[in-house]
Amino acid sequence: MxxxxxxxxxxxxxxxxxxxxxFVYASVPASQIAAYLARGPIGLFREEEGVTLILPAEAAEGLSASGxxxxxxxxxxxxxxxxxxxxxxxxxxxxxxxxxxxxxxxxxxxxxxxxxxxxxxxxxxxxxxxxxxxxxxx
Structure with missing residues (x-):
């Protein structure tokens, strides 16, 4: 290491x-993740409820996102x-x-x-x- x-x-x-x-945090359904990768997330994490994306704020239009x-x-x-x-x-x-x-x-x-x-x-x-x-x- x-x-x-x-x-x-x-x-x-x-x-x-x-x-x-x-940047913002947003959650999208895991089954739809491919559609959101084009938005350029700088991070993602798979959870039981969906995939959390960390996105440039301007790329999160239309998504429910953090402040x-x-x-x-x-x-x-x-x-x-x-x-x-x-x-x-x-x-x-x-x-x-x-x-x-x-x-x-x-x-x-x-x-x-x-x-x-x-x-x-x-x-x-x-x-x-x-x-x-x-x-x-x-």
């Missing part, structure tokens, strides 16, 4: 980046076996009163936050990273 596993290193080097665009979200990518190459990263940033965002929906990719963690909270979430994550860096320098 590749990627960083040390929590202190992950936090100190995570460099959160706000990704361009607005607009922004995606923050932690640019550190985190291992899927790393312990504590999700808990650390979820705790920081919770203290700031920010809802977070997390998707772990092979290389990075991606955090979807309500559009209205995106800048505040980004600053919260940057502060978490600064605190970890300062701790490592002490």
């Amino acid at each position: 590749s990627g960083v596993t040390d929590l202190d290193e992950l936090l100190a080097t995570m460099e959160p980046a706000l990704v361009a665009g607005r 607009p979200m922004r995606m923050i990518t932690l640019t550190v190459h985190s291992s899927l076996e790393a312990v504590g990263l999700t808990a650390a940033f979820a705790t920081a965002l919770t203290k700031a009163g920010i809802s977070a929906n997390v998707v772990a990719g092979f290389h990075h963690d991606h955090i979807f936050v309500p559009e209205r909270d995106a800048e505040r979430a980004l600053e919260t994550l940057r502060a978490l990273s600064r605190t970890a860096r300062d701790k490592g320098e002490a």
Whole structure:
């Protein structure tokens, strides 16, 4: 397994980046998924009730979808076996009163936050990273 596993290193080097665009979550019947793939989902997850799609907001026209979200990518190459990263940033965002929906990719963690909270979430994550860096320098 590749990627960083040390929590202190992950936090100190995570460099959160706000990704361009607005995204939504929508659910479609599994039997109809092929028809929706052309809409360019950036993520999907099969559940018993249907397939959850994460789509650019403009691609979700006509679908019942969540409110607009922004995606923050932690640019550190985190291992899927790393312990504590999700808990650390979820705790920081919770203290700031920010809802977070997390998707772990092979290389990075991606955090979807309500559009209205995106800048505040980004600053919260940057502060978490600064605190970890300062701790490592002490």
